[in-house]
Amino acid sequence: MFRTIAAFLISVLIAMSCVALQTSISNLLWLDSINMPITLSVIVSMLMSDLVGMSAAGAYPIIVVVFAGLLIAFIVAYLLSKWMNTGRRLLYALAGGTALFAIVALMPLAFYNLDLIAGARTLLGKLCLILGGAIAGYYFGAQLSGGHDNEEV
Numbered sequence: 001m002f003r004t005i006a007a008f009l010i011s012v013l014i015a016m017s018c019v020a021l022q023t024s025i026s027n028l029l030w031l032d033s034i035n036m037p038i039t040l041s042v043i044v045s046m047l048m049s050d051l052v053g054m055s056a057a058g059a060y061p062i063i064v065v066v067f068a069g070l071l072i073a074f075i076v077a078y079l080l081s082k083w084m085n086t087g088r089r090l091l092y093a094l095a096g097g098t099a100l101f102a103i104v105a106l107m108p109l110a111f112y113n114l115d116l117i118a119g120a121r122t123l124l125g126k127l128c129l130i131l132g133g134a135i136a137g138y139y140f141g142a143q144l145s146g147g148h149d150n151e152e153v
Helices: 002-033 042-058 062-079 088-110 125-147
Strands: none
Touching: 002 042, 002 062, 002 088, 002 125, 042 062, 062 088, 062 125, 088 125
């Protein structure tokens, strides 16, 4: 049980890191496009600031949304794994990608058609965030299966 909880929390951190990284890169590309000087210290500072800021700042930190989305998706994946003969890694990767897809697709609907995640303002940004969710899900599925795709939890 502890191993499952730890794997879940690490997968949330993986997904959150992808969200922060994508947001930072998106902002850095915009700054570069307007000829702002970008140094290594600016890059590191922005990455750390986005990771901490998006995880803890605001009335509803993004990490809460990612946590809830992955929790729901992984529970559904667990239930589906009882009826499907699909490898856990693939199933949880699809669940993680679906969770991030739901977040980037539904969040603007809740906030007057605004993308609150800067990295999700373009199609490429949305795809990168969905891929980050899939990576987090793959990690979770790999930790559950202990290297064997059809092993019981």
